[in-house]
Amino acid sequence: MKPTDIDKVIATPAAVVLIERLRERHGALLFHQSGGCCDGSSPMCYPTNDFIVGDRDVLLGTIAGASFYMSPSQYEYWKHTQLIIDVVEGRGGMFSLENGEGLRFLTRSRLFTDEEVGALMATGQF
Structure with missing residues (x-):
């Protein structure tokens, strides 16, 4: 397994439709x-130019062409x-x-396998 085969963030088909x-x-x-607290615990979607990404924010990857960032403290947990x-x-x-679509984004998760963690650690991605 190559670390490049492991996505830290993915989107369901329903999420891809809404993103598009x-x-x-x-x-x-x-x-x-x-x-x-409140809205900050949900994945928030912004126009690229309307949100300033912090210097320490972690880029997890992209979903449906949209970059996905997480605060460093949250990344330590996730x-x-x-x-x-x-x-x-x-x-x-x-x-x-x-907001206003009658839908909202929701983060679900699954634990990486030991093999996936090893592959991510081998390249400093964990």
């Missing part, structure tokens, strides 16, 4: 998950998991672009 719809309406997008960005019915975060 939002991109058509708003242009290039990015995600950020900070782990703060680094042993693959994040799976999904969509469920409900109101989106107050500042997230899906």
Whole structure:
């Protein structure tokens, strides 16, 4: 297994559809998950130019062409998991672009296998 075969973040088909719809309406997008209270604990979707990524924020990868970042403190908690960005019915975060769509992004996760962790560690990605 090559570390390049391991995605730290992926999106479900439903999430991809919503991301593409939002991109058509708003242009290039990015995600950020900070782990703060309230809306900050959900993945937030922004137009690329409307959010300043912090110097220490961790780029986990891209989903449907949108970069996905996480605050360093949250990454320490989640680094042993693959994040799976999904969509469920409900109101989106107050500042997230899906607000008003009747849908919201939701982070699910699964633990990396020992083999995946070893591969990520071998290249300093863990």
